[in-house]
Amino acid sequence: MTATLPDDLREVFARCTEAELVTIDEQGRPRAQAVTPRYREGGPCIDVAGGGDAAVEDPHVALLFAADGPVVLVQGTAYADDGLHVRPERVYAWDGNDADAEPRLFDTHLEEVRSGHNEEPEIPHAAPAGGRGHWDYRLDGVSSGLLACVGPDGFPFAARLEVTPDPRGGVLRLPWLPVGMPLEEGPACLHAAGGGPCVHGDLLDGAEGWRVVPHAVA
Template identity: 75%
Template sequence: MTATLPADLRDVFARCSVAELVTLDELGRPVARSVSPSYREGGPCIAVRDGDGVGDPHVALLFAGDGPTVLVQGTAYEHGTLHVRPERVYAWDGDGPDVEPRLFDAHLEEVRSGHNEEPEVGHAAPTGGHGLWDHRLDELDCALLACVGPDGFPFAARLEVHPDPRGGVLRLPRVPLGMPVDAGPACLHATDAGHAEGRGPRVHGDLLGGPDGWRVVPHAVLDA
């Protein structure tokens, strides 16, 4: 029940008219898109009016605006519309990547900050291969990064992006604390605030690490 969450997080659910929904496709790859959430105070779920159906019930909803940035990892089911039942809730009380999140578990009680201790279940491996560069990536400066956590739930956060056309990659100089980054499939979704020409593209590719930090190797660039 969301009623046990702090009031500031419930306020985020109530006032946000747009959120980012992350689902998993048939190959276990994350797919991010903007949706319209609906929340009833103290209700057990968050409704997503334009979420469509999902094949895998493991989903995530990212709320970012005034106040804390809140990520809900939950299980989805259809009951007239898509409903997301929270299993874990992360809340960042600042914009910097060094801010450690508050973490609430399946009972929506606060647990040890920023650390998810669910058992690892594994996720899809990187596809591999060279990146496919697209001119729409040249002006990208920030975006939502969606990946798959070690417990099988998608995870998402907004972060800074540095395009590297020569290297054919999108570099991620600072990953937020609490984000379980690991080599595997990823999705970058540029929202209005993250692209110089308005709503930017959605990028599907591989999230890879290295001595120079994390990067996304784009394999497909689609209109958001």
């Protein structure tokens, strides 16, 4: 698929020395980790190293490239063969700094999906764990981070976004979400920027918008 992508997206793959790999564990929860991507021009896969070279529980994965240039999210299927290889199935690209911009969307069925939204059928995934959140004082200073969740089609999704701590409510509020991010309530993880804590919990919607209810903070 990568050979048919625009030049600016292939350039992102080629020059980025770090990306975020999101996998889904045996309980249906997303897990994010920094990896080193390796891309060969026009190749069918993006290879990853640095923690991503083991077999994955679920072949549905995502790679987020959020350095200079367009922010690019690759959703794909992974297989292990002397390392981990990700075959892109769908690629989102957000251009510039416009928070309300529609992403460009490409997939293996059409070179470009005109709607800017994923139109694949929904696949059931893990429900929220429920219960009260566990607040950790380290969350008081979180202002941004990487949110990873599982989309309605069974693929993980990730984005870097602003975070508003709400200690009284025991949640991390998400005042803005990128256009095109397919959200459903369920398990999520959030890695605070700048080496801050990693939160695992539930992604929930409500009258005051989307929020993460922390259940474990590392």
